[in-house]
Amino acid sequence: MSEGFLKTQIISPDNEIYDGDTEMVVLPGEEGDFAAMYEHAPLITFLRPGKLEVISKDEKDKIDFFVSGGFVKIQNNNCTVMVDYIKNTVDIDVKENEKKITELLLKFEKEEEQSIKDNLREDIDLLQYENQTLDEN
Amino acid sequence: MPSLKDLRNRIDSVKSTKKITQAMKMVAASKLKKAQSLAEQARSYSSGLNSIVEDLVDSSEYIEHPLLRKNIEDKTSSLIIVVSSDRGLCGGLNSNIVKGVKKKINQLELQKKAVSLICIGKKGFDLLSGLYEKMFNFEVKYINIGEIDYKSTQEIGTKILNSFYKNNFQECCLFYNYFKSVISQEVKDETLIPYSKNNNINDENQNNIHDYFEYEPNEEEVLSKILPKNFIVQMYKAILESRASEQGARMTAMDNATRNAGDMIDDLSLRYNRQRQAIITKELIEIISGAEAL
Numbered sequence: 531m532s533e534g535f536l537k538t539q540i541i542s543p544d545n546e547i548y549d550g551d552t553e554m555v556v557l558p559g560e561e562g563d564f565a566a567m568y569e570h571a572p573l574i575t576f577l578r579p580g581k582l583e584v585i586s587k588d589e590k591d592k593i594d595f596f597v598s599g600g601f602v603k604i605q606n607n608n609c610t611v612m613v614d615y616i617k618n619t620v621d622i623d624v625k626e627n628e629k630k631i632t633e634l635l636l637k638f639e640k641e642e643e644q645s646i647k648d649n650l651r652e653d654i655d656l657l658q659y660e661n662q663t664l665d666e667n
Numbered sequence: 668m669p670s671l672k673d674l675r676n677r678i679d680s681v682k683s684t685k686k687i688t689q690a691m692k693m694v695a696a697s698k699l700k701k702a703q704s705l706a707e708q709a710r711s712y713s714s715g716l717n718s719i720v721e722d723l724v725d726s727s728e729y730i731e732h733p734l735l736r737k738n739i740e741d742k743t744s745s746l747i748i749v750v751s752s753d754r755g756l757c758g759g760l761n762s763n764i765v766k767g768v769k770k771k772i773n774q775l776e777l778q779k780k781a782v783s784l785i786c787i788g789k790k791g792f793d794l795l796s797g798l799y800e801k802m803f804n805f806e807v808k809y810i811n812i813g814e815i816d817y818k819s820t821q822e823i824g825t826k827i828l829n830s831f832y833k834n835n836f837q838e839c840c841l842f843y844n845y846f847k848s849v850i851s852q853e854v855k856d857e858t859l860i861p862y863s864k865n866n867n868i869n870d871e872n873q874n875n876i877h878d879y880f881e882y883e884p885n886e887e888e889v890l891s892k893i894l895p896k897n898f899i900v901q902m903y904k905a906i907l908e909s910r911a912s913e914q915g916a917r918m919t920a921m922d923n924a925t926r927n928a929g930d931m932i933d934d935l936s937l938r939y940n941r942q943r944q945a946i947i948t949k950e951l952i953e954i955i956s957g958a959e960a961l
Contacts, residue, residue, distance in 0.1 A: 541712045543817045543903055544705060561884055574719055575883035576892050601893060603719050605880070610715050614817070649822075 534568040535587045536604075540595070540611045547616055548584060548593070555609055556583035557602055566604055573604045579659040581619070582611070594619040596663045598656055615656065624664055627657045671946070674939040678932060685928035691756065692921035699849065699914035706846050706904075706911040713904040720862065720897050722880060723890050732887075733832065734894040736861050742837040744781035746805070746827070747771060748859075750843035750905050751791030752913040753811050758920035760844055760852060760913060761790040767854045768795065768842050772802075783836060785827070787906060788812040805830070812913075815906055824899035831860060843905035844912035850919050852912040857905075859898055 535551035556565045558580030566573075582595040600613035631654055638650045669677075724735065749768050751761045768784075768791075775782050784802045786792035792809035795802075803809075810823065831839065839860040844852040882889050 539711075541708070541715065543709055543712050543900065545708055546711065559883060572880045573883065574722065574880045574889055576889060601716065601719060601889075601896075603715070603722075603880075612712055612715050645822075 534607060536566060536568050536570065536607055536609050538584060538609045538611070540582075540584075540613065540616065542613050542616050547595070547613075551587040552584055552609075553587050553589055554583075554585045555611075556581075556585075557611070558582060558597065559602075566602075566609055568607060570604050570607075570609075572606075573602070576601050577611075577613070579656070579663075581663045582613075582616075596622060596660050598659070617660070619664060622660050622664055624661050627661050631657050631661075668942070671939065671942055674935060674942065678935045678939065681928050681931050681935065685925055685932065688921045688924040688928060692918055692925060695914045695918040695921060699911065699918055702907070702911040702914050703846065706907040709900075709904045709907045713900050716893070716897050716900050720890075720893055723882075723886060723893070724862070726880060726886075732890055732894055734860055734862055734898070742780065744783065744836045745775055745838040745840065746783045746785065746831075746836040748827075748839065748841045748902065748905075749784060749786045749788070749791045749795065750812065750841065750909040751786065751788035751794075752909065753789045753813050755790060756920060757913050757917035760916040761788075761794060763852075763854050764791060764842055764844060765794045767856060769798075771840070771842070771856065772799065781836075785809070787815065788909065812906060812910060817903055820903040820906065821899055824895075824902050828895055828898060841902065841905055843909045844916075846908045846911040846915060849915040852916055855905075857901065859901055862894060862897070 535553065536555060538548060538550060538552045538555050539546070540548040554565050554567045556563060558577050560576050560578050563580070577597060577600045579598050580596070582597050584593045584595070585591070586593075596617045596619055597611075597613045598615035600611060602612075603610045634650055634654045634657070638647060638654065641647050641650060747768060749764060751764050755761065772782050782799075782802050783805055784795060784799060785805050785807065786795065786803075786809035789809060789811055792803075796808075806826065807823065810819075815823075827839070830836065837860075838858065840856060840858045842854065842856055845855040847853050
Protein backbone atom coordinates (compact mmCIF):
# COMPACT_ATOMS: atom_id res chain seq x y z
CA MET A 531 0.00 0.00 0.00
CA SER A 532 1.24 3.42 -0.84
CA GLU A 533 1.45 6.26 1.66
CA GLY A 534 -1.31 8.28 0.11
CA PHE A 535 -4.56 8.01 -1.75
CA LEU A 536 -6.04 9.29 -4.91
CA LYS A 537 -9.30 11.06 -4.27
CA THR A 538 -11.61 9.97 -7.04
CA GLN A 539 -14.85 11.46 -8.16
CA ILE A 540 -16.91 10.03 -11.00
CA ILE A 541 -19.70 12.28 -12.22
CA SER A 542 -22.21 12.16 -15.02
CA PRO A 543 -24.50 15.05 -15.96
CA ASP A 544 -27.34 13.63 -13.88
CA ASN A 545 -25.57 11.97 -11.04
CA GLU A 546 -22.54 11.52 -8.89
CA ILE A 547 -21.60 7.88 -9.26
CA TYR A 548 -18.56 7.55 -7.05
CA ASP A 549 -16.76 9.73 -4.57
CA GLY A 550 -14.04 8.40 -2.31
CA ASP A 551 -10.39 7.65 -1.62
CA THR A 552 -8.89 5.08 -3.94
CA GLU A 553 -5.71 3.13 -4.24
CA MET A 554 -5.86 3.02 -8.00
CA VAL A 555 -8.13 3.85 -10.91
CA VAL A 556 -7.76 2.11 -14.26
CA LEU A 557 -9.04 4.25 -17.09
CA PRO A 558 -9.76 3.45 -20.72
CA GLY A 559 -7.69 6.23 -22.29
CA GLU A 560 -8.08 7.22 -25.91
CA GLU A 561 -4.66 5.74 -26.67
CA GLY A 562 -4.84 2.73 -24.39
CA ASP A 563 -5.76 1.85 -20.85
CA PHE A 564 -3.81 3.48 -18.09
CA ALA A 565 -3.83 3.42 -14.33
CA ALA A 566 -3.69 6.39 -12.04
CA MET A 567 -2.31 6.19 -8.51
CA TYR A 568 -1.13 8.52 -5.74
CA GLU A 569 1.22 11.25 -6.98
CA HIS A 570 0.21 10.95 -10.58
CA ALA A 571 1.38 13.84 -12.73
CA PRO A 572 -1.26 16.44 -13.67
CA LEU A 573 -3.07 15.10 -16.70
CA ILE A 574 -6.04 15.95 -18.88
CA THR A 575 -7.25 13.44 -21.41
CA PHE A 576 -10.38 11.90 -22.84
CA LEU A 577 -11.70 8.39 -22.69
CA ARG A 578 -12.85 5.88 -25.24
CA PRO A 579 -15.76 3.52 -24.49
CA GLY A 580 -14.49 0.79 -22.21
CA LYS A 581 -14.00 -0.48 -18.72
CA LEU A 582 -13.18 1.75 -15.79
CA GLU A 583 -11.91 0.05 -12.66
CA VAL A 584 -11.91 1.59 -9.24
CA ILE A 585 -9.93 -0.02 -6.43
CA SER A 586 -10.76 1.52 -3.07
CA LYS A 587 -8.09 2.60 -0.62
CA ASP A 588 -8.05 -0.49 1.56
CA GLU A 589 -8.04 -2.63 -1.55
CA LYS A 590 -11.21 -4.26 -0.32
CA ASP A 591 -13.58 -3.08 -2.98
CA LYS A 592 -13.07 -3.29 -6.67
CA ILE A 593 -15.80 -1.80 -8.75
CA ASP A 594 -15.97 -2.08 -12.52
CA PHE A 595 -17.88 0.34 -14.65
CA PHE A 596 -18.61 0.61 -18.30
CA VAL A 597 -18.19 4.15 -19.63
CA SER A 598 -19.14 5.48 -23.04
CA GLY A 599 -16.41 8.11 -23.07
CA GLY A 600 -15.65 11.29 -21.23
CA PHE A 601 -12.91 13.40 -19.74
CA VAL A 602 -10.42 12.93 -16.94
CA LYS A 603 -8.54 15.51 -14.99
CA ILE A 604 -5.88 14.46 -12.52
CA GLN A 605 -4.36 17.14 -10.33
CA ASN A 606 -3.02 17.26 -6.76
CA ASN A 607 -4.11 13.67 -6.10
CA ASN A 608 -7.63 14.48 -7.16
CA CYS A 609 -8.98 12.48 -10.03
CA THR A 610 -12.17 13.78 -11.60
CA VAL A 611 -13.81 11.59 -14.21
CA MET A 612 -16.62 13.16 -16.20
CA VAL A 613 -18.65 10.72 -18.25
CA ASP A 614 -21.80 10.90 -20.35
CA TYR A 615 -22.99 7.42 -19.76
CA ILE A 616 -21.88 4.99 -17.10
CA LYS A 617 -23.09 1.63 -15.90
CA ASN A 618 -21.87 -0.75 -13.25
CA THR A 619 -20.75 -3.91 -15.03
CA VAL A 620 -22.82 -5.96 -12.58
CA ASP A 621 -25.91 -4.43 -14.15
CA ILE A 622 -24.99 -5.38 -17.69
CA ASP A 623 -26.82 -8.37 -19.08
CA VAL A 624 -25.11 -9.66 -22.23
CA LYS A 625 -28.06 -11.69 -23.46
CA GLU A 626 -30.50 -8.86 -22.90
CA ASN A 627 -28.15 -6.55 -24.79
CA GLU A 628 -27.86 -8.94 -27.71
CA LYS A 629 -31.62 -9.09 -27.94
CA LYS A 630 -31.77 -5.31 -27.96
CA ILE A 631 -29.04 -5.11 -30.60
CA THR A 632 -30.93 -7.36 -33.00
CA GLU A 633 -34.12 -5.38 -32.42
CA LEU A 634 -32.35 -2.09 -33.04
CA LEU A 635 -30.59 -3.43 -36.12
CA LEU A 636 -33.96 -4.35 -37.61
CA LYS A 637 -35.25 -0.87 -36.90
CA PHE A 638 -32.06 0.59 -38.34
CA GLU A 639 -32.54 -1.28 -41.63
CA LYS A 640 -36.12 -0.06 -41.98
CA GLU A 641 -35.52 3.52 -40.97
CA GLU A 642 -35.08 6.06 -43.74
CA GLU A 643 -34.47 9.34 -42.03
CA GLN A 644 -30.76 9.91 -41.54
CA SER A 645 -30.89 11.63 -38.16
CA ILE A 646 -32.89 8.79 -36.58
CA LYS A 647 -30.59 6.30 -38.24
CA ASP A 648 -27.57 7.98 -36.68
CA ASN A 649 -29.21 7.84 -33.29
CA LEU A 650 -29.95 4.15 -33.66
CA ARG A 651 -26.40 3.52 -34.79
CA GLU A 652 -25.12 5.20 -31.63
CA ASP A 653 -27.36 3.09 -29.42
CA ILE A 654 -26.25 -0.10 -31.15
CA ASP A 655 -22.58 0.81 -30.86
CA LEU A 656 -23.00 1.54 -27.18
CA LEU A 657 -24.58 -1.84 -26.48
CA GLN A 658 -21.90 -3.60 -28.50
CA TYR A 659 -19.17 -1.84 -26.55
CA GLU A 660 -20.88 -2.90 -23.35
CA ASN A 661 -20.79 -6.53 -24.39
CA GLN A 662 -17.20 -6.30 -25.53
CA THR A 663 -16.21 -4.88 -22.18
CA LEU A 664 -17.80 -7.79 -20.41
CA ASP A 665 -16.21 -10.32 -22.76
CA GLU A 666 -12.77 -9.09 -21.78
CA ASN A 667 -13.37 -10.13 -18.19
CA MET B 668 -73.95 46.73 -1.82
CA PRO B 669 -73.64 43.05 -2.73
CA SER B 670 -76.39 40.78 -1.50
CA LEU B 671 -75.80 38.00 0.99
CA LYS B 672 -75.93 35.42 -1.75
CA ASP B 673 -73.30 37.20 -3.81
CA LEU B 674 -70.99 37.35 -0.84
CA ARG B 675 -71.50 33.69 -0.10
CA ASN B 676 -70.69 32.80 -3.69
CA ARG B 677 -67.53 34.85 -3.61
CA ILE B 678 -66.39 33.28 -0.39
CA ASP B 679 -66.94 29.85 -1.87
CA SER B 680 -65.00 30.64 -5.02
CA VAL B 681 -62.08 32.15 -3.10
CA LYS B 682 -62.08 29.07 -0.90
CA SER B 683 -61.76 26.76 -3.87
CA THR B 684 -59.01 28.96 -5.36
CA LYS B 685 -57.20 28.67 -2.07
CA LYS B 686 -57.46 24.91 -2.24
CA ILE B 687 -56.00 24.88 -5.74
CA THR B 688 -53.09 27.16 -4.90
CA GLN B 689 -52.38 25.14 -1.80
CA ALA B 690 -52.28 21.94 -3.83
CA MET B 691 -50.03 23.56 -6.43
CA LYS B 692 -47.69 24.66 -3.70
CA MET B 693 -47.44 21.13 -2.37
CA VAL B 694 -46.82 19.72 -5.83
CA ALA B 695 -44.14 22.32 -6.54
CA ALA B 696 -42.49 21.61 -3.20
CA SER B 697 -42.18 17.92 -3.92
CA LYS B 698 -40.96 18.50 -7.48
CA LEU B 699 -38.54 21.10 -6.23
CA LYS B 700 -36.61 18.59 -4.16
CA LYS B 701 -35.85 16.44 -7.18
CA ALA B 702 -35.14 19.33 -9.51
CA GLN B 703 -32.86 20.96 -6.97
CA SER B 704 -30.74 17.88 -6.43
CA LEU B 705 -30.45 17.38 -10.19
CA ALA B 706 -29.37 20.97 -10.66
CA GLU B 707 -26.78 20.66 -7.92
CA GLN B 708 -25.39 17.48 -9.47
CA ALA B 709 -25.15 19.16 -12.82
CA ARG B 710 -23.29 22.05 -11.25
CA SER B 711 -20.41 19.83 -10.20
CA TYR B 712 -20.23 18.25 -13.65
CA SER B 713 -20.37 21.50 -15.54
CA SER B 714 -17.92 23.29 -13.29
CA GLY B 715 -15.54 20.33 -13.60
CA LEU B 716 -15.68 20.50 -17.36
CA ASN B 717 -15.39 24.24 -17.29
CA SER B 718 -12.26 24.06 -15.17
CA ILE B 719 -10.65 21.74 -17.71
CA VAL B 720 -11.46 24.16 -20.52
CA GLU B 721 -10.12 27.01 -18.46
CA ASP B 722 -6.85 25.21 -17.75
CA LEU B 723 -6.51 24.41 -21.41
CA VAL B 724 -7.17 27.90 -22.62
CA ASP B 725 -4.89 29.35 -19.97
CA SER B 726 -1.98 27.07 -20.62
CA SER B 727 -1.97 27.41 -24.38
CA GLU B 728 -2.75 30.81 -25.75
CA TYR B 729 -1.74 30.02 -29.27
CA ILE B 730 -4.35 27.31 -29.78
CA GLU B 731 -6.90 28.06 -32.45
CA HIS B 732 -10.42 26.77 -32.50
CA PRO B 733 -13.53 28.23 -34.12
CA LEU B 734 -15.33 28.25 -30.78
CA LEU B 735 -12.57 30.36 -29.26
CA ARG B 736 -12.36 32.96 -32.00
CA LYS B 737 -12.67 36.42 -30.64
CA ASN B 738 -12.18 38.80 -33.55
CA ILE B 739 -15.03 41.20 -33.11
CA GLU B 740 -15.28 42.86 -36.52
CA ASP B 741 -16.89 39.96 -38.38
CA LYS B 742 -19.68 39.34 -35.93
CA THR B 743 -22.81 40.14 -37.83
CA SER B 744 -25.41 37.93 -36.29
CA SER B 745 -25.98 36.32 -32.94
CA LEU B 746 -28.13 33.63 -31.50
CA ILE B 747 -29.92 33.92 -28.19
CA ILE B 748 -31.07 30.82 -26.37
CA VAL B 749 -33.83 31.59 -23.92
CA VAL B 750 -34.56 29.08 -21.21
CA SER B 751 -37.92 29.63 -19.54
CA SER B 752 -40.64 27.40 -18.14
CA ASP B 753 -43.48 25.60 -19.89
CA ARG B 754 -46.23 26.84 -17.63
CA GLY B 755 -47.13 30.05 -15.92
CA LEU B 756 -48.21 30.71 -12.34
CA CYS B 757 -44.65 30.96 -11.16
CA GLY B 758 -44.34 34.61 -10.22
CA GLY B 759 -42.07 36.88 -12.20
CA LEU B 760 -39.82 34.11 -13.43
CA ASN B 761 -40.67 34.23 -17.13
CA SER B 762 -41.27 37.96 -17.38
CA ASN B 763 -37.86 38.62 -15.80
CA ILE B 764 -36.19 36.45 -18.41
CA VAL B 765 -38.11 38.12 -21.22
CA LYS B 766 -37.20 41.54 -19.88
CA GLY B 767 -33.53 40.59 -19.97
CA VAL B 768 -33.82 39.21 -23.47
CA LYS B 769 -35.54 42.33 -24.76
CA LYS B 770 -32.78 44.50 -23.35
CA LYS B 771 -30.17 42.32 -25.00
CA ILE B 772 -31.98 42.38 -28.35
CA ASN B 773 -32.17 46.17 -28.24
CA GLN B 774 -28.47 46.34 -27.50
CA LEU B 775 -27.62 44.01 -30.38
CA GLU B 776 -29.89 45.87 -32.75
CA LEU B 777 -28.17 49.10 -31.89
CA GLN B 778 -24.93 47.45 -32.96
CA LYS B 779 -26.68 46.52 -36.20
CA LYS B 780 -26.50 42.81 -35.67
CA ALA B 781 -29.02 40.26 -36.82
CA VAL B 782 -30.56 38.31 -33.97
CA SER B 783 -31.95 34.78 -33.95
CA LEU B 784 -33.89 33.30 -31.08
CA ILE B 785 -34.44 29.81 -29.79
CA CYS B 786 -36.69 29.16 -26.83
CA ILE B 787 -36.43 26.27 -24.49
CA GLY B 788 -39.70 26.32 -22.60
CA LYS B 789 -43.07 27.26 -24.04
CA LYS B 790 -43.78 30.38 -21.98
CA GLY B 791 -40.75 32.22 -23.24
CA PHE B 792 -41.80 31.50 -26.79
CA ASP B 793 -45.36 32.67 -26.12
CA LEU B 794 -44.13 35.94 -24.70
CA LEU B 795 -41.46 36.63 -27.32
CA SER B 796 -43.06 35.33 -30.50
CA GLY B 797 -45.57 38.18 -30.64
CA LEU B 798 -42.85 40.81 -30.65
CA TYR B 799 -40.03 39.16 -32.54
CA GLU B 800 -41.70 36.64 -34.78
CA LYS B 801 -39.13 37.05 -37.53
CA MET B 802 -36.25 36.26 -35.25
CA PHE B 803 -37.36 32.68 -34.80
CA ASN B 804 -35.63 31.66 -38.00
CA PHE B 805 -33.85 28.60 -36.70
CA GLU B 806 -35.08 25.17 -37.71
CA VAL B 807 -36.48 24.62 -34.24
CA LYS B 808 -38.43 27.46 -32.70
CA TYR B 809 -39.11 26.17 -29.27
CA ILE B 810 -38.86 22.98 -27.28
CA ASN B 811 -40.84 22.12 -24.20
CA ILE B 812 -38.47 22.14 -21.29
CA GLY B 813 -40.28 19.27 -19.59
CA GLU B 814 -39.40 16.85 -22.37
CA ILE B 815 -35.69 17.49 -22.45
CA ASP B 816 -33.14 15.07 -21.11
CA TYR B 817 -29.40 14.95 -21.64
CA LYS B 818 -29.68 13.08 -24.91
CA SER B 819 -32.03 15.52 -26.55
CA THR B 820 -29.92 18.41 -25.29
CA GLN B 821 -27.04 16.78 -27.10
CA GLU B 822 -29.10 16.59 -30.30
CA ILE B 823 -30.22 20.19 -30.21
CA GLY B 824 -26.77 21.35 -29.14
CA THR B 825 -25.18 19.59 -32.09
CA LYS B 826 -27.70 21.22 -34.42
CA ILE B 827 -26.84 24.63 -33.05
CA LEU B 828 -23.11 23.94 -33.33
CA ASN B 829 -23.48 22.74 -36.91
CA SER B 830 -25.30 25.91 -37.75
CA PHE B 831 -22.46 27.84 -36.13
CA TYR B 832 -19.87 26.00 -38.21
CA LYS B 833 -21.87 26.95 -41.30
CA ASN B 834 -21.37 30.54 -40.19
CA ASN B 835 -25.07 31.26 -39.68
CA PHE B 836 -24.20 33.15 -36.53
CA GLN B 837 -20.98 34.21 -34.85
CA GLU B 838 -21.88 34.50 -31.24
CA CYS B 839 -24.31 32.80 -28.95
CA CYS B 840 -25.61 33.67 -25.54
CA LEU B 841 -27.84 31.91 -23.12
CA PHE B 842 -30.48 33.35 -20.80
CA TYR B 843 -31.70 31.32 -17.87
CA ASN B 844 -32.79 31.55 -14.27
CA TYR B 845 -30.02 30.61 -11.91
CA PHE B 846 -31.33 28.79 -8.87
CA LYS B 847 -29.95 30.73 -5.93
CA SER B 848 -32.39 29.47 -3.33
CA VAL B 849 -36.04 28.53 -3.06
CA ILE B 850 -37.08 32.14 -2.72
CA SER B 851 -34.62 33.80 -5.05
CA GLN B 852 -33.73 33.18 -8.64
CA GLU B 853 -31.43 35.28 -10.73
CA VAL B 854 -31.50 35.90 -14.46
CA LYS B 855 -28.15 34.92 -15.91
CA ASP B 856 -26.78 35.92 -19.27
CA GLU B 857 -23.89 33.75 -20.37
CA THR B 858 -21.92 33.97 -23.55
CA LEU B 859 -21.33 30.46 -24.80
CA ILE B 860 -19.72 31.23 -28.13
CA PRO B 861 -17.01 32.43 -28.28
CA TYR B 862 -15.90 30.80 -25.08
CA SER B 863 -15.17 33.38 -22.46
CA LYS B 864 -13.72 32.87 -19.09
CA ASN B 865 -16.01 35.06 -17.04
CA ASN B 866 -18.79 32.51 -17.41
CA ASN B 867 -17.69 30.93 -14.23
CA ILE B 868 -19.90 30.94 -11.22
CA ASN B 869 -17.39 29.26 -8.98
CA ASP B 870 -14.68 31.76 -8.29
CA GLU B 871 -13.24 29.91 -5.35
CA ASN B 872 -10.60 28.08 -7.34
CA GLN B 873 -9.28 31.27 -8.86
CA ASN B 874 -6.16 31.48 -6.74
CA ASN B 875 -4.92 28.04 -7.64
CA ILE B 876 -1.27 27.77 -8.42
CA HIS B 877 -1.05 26.90 -12.03
CA ASP B 878 -0.17 23.34 -12.77
CA TYR B 879 1.31 22.25 -16.02
CA PHE B 880 -0.82 19.50 -17.39
CA GLU B 881 0.06 16.68 -19.64
CA TYR B 882 -2.38 16.32 -22.45
CA GLU B 883 -3.08 13.10 -24.18
CA PRO B 884 -2.87 12.82 -27.19
CA ASN B 885 -2.28 16.59 -27.46
CA GLU B 886 -3.81 19.90 -26.52
CA GLU B 887 -5.52 20.59 -29.83
CA GLU B 888 -7.36 17.32 -29.88
CA VAL B 889 -8.49 17.53 -26.29
CA LEU B 890 -9.66 21.06 -26.92
CA SER B 891 -11.55 20.21 -30.08
CA LYS B 892 -13.38 17.47 -28.22
CA ILE B 893 -14.07 19.36 -25.07
CA LEU B 894 -15.30 22.69 -26.42
CA PRO B 895 -18.43 21.37 -28.17
CA LYS B 896 -19.04 19.17 -25.15
CA ASN B 897 -18.75 22.13 -22.85
CA PHE B 898 -21.30 24.03 -24.93
CA ILE B 899 -23.82 21.22 -24.59
CA VAL B 900 -23.17 20.72 -20.91
CA GLN B 901 -23.59 24.43 -20.18
CA MET B 902 -26.90 24.31 -22.00
CA TYR B 903 -28.00 21.27 -20.04
CA LYS B 904 -26.97 22.89 -16.81
CA ALA B 905 -29.03 25.97 -17.68
CA ILE B 906 -32.04 23.77 -18.35
CA LEU B 907 -31.75 22.01 -15.00
CA GLU B 908 -31.18 25.28 -13.16
CA SER B 909 -34.23 26.70 -14.86
CA ARG B 910 -36.36 23.76 -13.90
CA ALA B 911 -35.36 24.04 -10.28
CA SER B 912 -35.99 27.80 -10.40
CA GLU B 913 -39.43 27.25 -11.86
CA GLN B 914 -40.48 24.97 -9.04
CA GLY B 915 -38.98 27.27 -6.43
CA ALA B 916 -40.67 30.32 -7.90
CA ARG B 917 -43.97 28.51 -8.20
CA MET B 918 -43.78 27.39 -4.61
CA THR B 919 -43.27 30.91 -3.30
CA ALA B 920 -45.86 32.37 -5.67
CA MET B 921 -48.43 29.80 -4.64
CA ASP B 922 -47.60 30.27 -0.98
CA ASN B 923 -48.30 33.98 -1.35
CA ALA B 924 -51.48 33.27 -3.27
CA THR B 925 -52.70 30.93 -0.56
CA ARG B 926 -52.02 33.53 2.08
CA ASN B 927 -53.78 36.23 0.10
CA ALA B 928 -56.76 33.97 -0.43
CA GLY B 929 -56.89 33.38 3.32
CA ASP B 930 -56.90 37.14 3.99
CA MET B 931 -59.59 37.64 1.42
CA ILE B 932 -61.78 34.97 2.97
CA ASP B 933 -61.44 36.60 6.39
CA ASP B 934 -62.35 39.98 4.95
CA LEU B 935 -65.33 38.66 3.03
CA SER B 936 -66.60 36.64 5.99
CA LEU B 937 -66.50 39.77 8.13
CA ARG B 938 -68.56 41.67 5.56
CA TYR B 939 -70.93 38.77 5.22
CA ASN B 940 -71.56 38.57 8.95
CA ARG B 941 -71.99 42.32 9.27
CA GLN B 942 -74.53 42.36 6.52
CA ARG B 943 -76.38 39.42 8.02
CA GLN B 944 -76.49 41.26 11.34
CA ALA B 945 -77.70 44.41 9.60
CA ILE B 946 -80.57 42.54 8.00
CA ILE B 947 -81.60 40.99 11.30
CA THR B 948 -81.51 44.36 13.02
CA LYS B 949 -83.57 45.89 10.26
CA GLU B 950 -86.20 43.20 10.54
CA LEU B 951 -86.34 43.58 14.31
CA ILE B 952 -86.84 47.33 13.99
CA GLU B 953 -89.62 46.75 11.53
CA ILE B 954 -91.35 44.29 13.84
CA ILE B 955 -90.98 46.50 16.90
CA SER B 956 -92.18 49.66 15.17
CA GLY B 957 -95.10 47.68 13.71
CA ALA B 958 -96.02 46.49 17.20
CA GLU B 959 -95.79 50.04 18.58
CA ALA B 960 -98.14 51.33 15.94
CA LEU B 961 -100.83 48.94 17.14
